[in-house]
Amino acid sequence: MPPVRPPLLHPPDLLARIGKCLSFGCDEVQTRRAAGLVRRLAHDGATLRAAQLGALTGNGQGIVHRARIELPKSTEGSSQPGNGSSTCVSLGVTSSRQLLSGIAERLFEQKTGRPPTAEEKAVIRRGSSHLSTEDWTVTMLEPVKPRDVLSIYPWIRIQPGNNEKGRQLVLLHAWVWSHVAMTPVAEMRCALPEKLPEGYLEILHELAGEPDPRGAAEVAAAVKALEKETWDRDDAVEDMGGA
Structure with a gap:
């Protein structure tokens, strides 16, 4: 068992x-x-x-730091559940871009023996942006309230390849944490692109900790x-x- x-x-x-x-x-x-x-x-x-x-909380695992935002006060007639869902998707996109550009920076350092400069980091981030995904599935657990403060905590799951080419499916899971309610307000998941640059998958394996x-x-x-x-x-x- x-x-x-x-x-x-x-x-x-x-x-x-x-x-x-x-x-x-x-x-x-x-x-x-x-x-x-x-x-x-x-x-x-x-x-x-x-x-x-097994989430990537930053200091312990090195790449992904939580993205924290403060929601503005809602205006009259606004749809709060819709606003909450779109806010969570925005956090998810930010997180996946941060993850992949962080991996690209690590690959740069492995190949050059030095960390990238600020200008090189900007180029790396632009180059990695097309790899991130906006195809997030969002399950709202609690309503997102005005003036809430949210953080996203992502974690990686790598599934063995079961298609003709034996490619591994890289899933990025996350939940969005309310610092006011002290509980998750949404669960999210998406699949990263199949064609990741050389070296990405190896680092993803390192990050997909227990x-x-x-x-x-x-x-x-x-x-x-x-x-x-x-x-x-x-x-x-x-x-x-x-x-």
């Missing part, structure tokens, strides 16, 4: 559980631990969840431990704020 995958980190649920611990009363040490968990979920919740999926659930598991275990010390015990009494 395949191993059971742990549930994906969901910061709102964990924050509610931490709040319940505080409502039953925490000592000074427990309060500091709770505050630290809240800070970590607020700062790292998205990347911890992304790592569970999921790393350790950080999320560490946070979940810390919340569970706090629960065991506060409300999840026989003599627990909730602090209702009485005198």
